[in-house]
Amino acid sequence: MKVLQVVQGNAITAYKNADEFGKKILADLFGKDKLELSITERVKTFENACEVLGIDPDLGLSCSKSGAYKEIDNISAYAKIIIIVKALNEGWKPNWNDDIQYKWYPWMKYDSASSSFRFFVSDVDYSYAFAGSGVRLSSKKLSDYFGTQFTDLISQHLLSQ
DSSP states (O other): OOOOOOOHHHHHHHHHHSOHHHHHHHHHHHOHHHHSOOHHHHOSSHHHHHHHHTOOSOSSOOOOOOSTTHHHHHHHHHHHHHHHHHHHHTTOOOOTTOSSSOOBOOEEEEETTTTEEEEOOSOOOTTSOEEEOSOOBSSHHHHHHHHHHTHHHHHHHHHOO
16 A cells, blocks of 8 residues: 655645535544644744655754854754745745835844843844844744744854854
């Protein structure tokens, strides 16, 4: 017997677009609980984002920590950020010609005590040094989630230059 593998993100998209009969079939096959998970419930790690997109998480993005190639660590972290953002946006792409469309990004504040960046939720205070993460998300909720869930990856990207 052949096994058919289906990317969870594709099954969820099919479920969202299906009529009631199609939803029942998909729920019978995969379980309704797996098809109705929000994107933030499905993407907790880089590997989860790859699973949602149906790509191999071992894309050669892991680098040795020899110290000789910090630029590679920076590029690797940013590539992972791009993949995570693509998964979280679920097909949404910013329209740079639309000045009215919101394009959300988390603000990060450098925390000297931990030598890393942390998500900054409060109003912007210009007396501190801030850095945007370079990502654009479709909603404030996703931006807040990304900024809190992937702080270590953002710090790796911003501090390995």
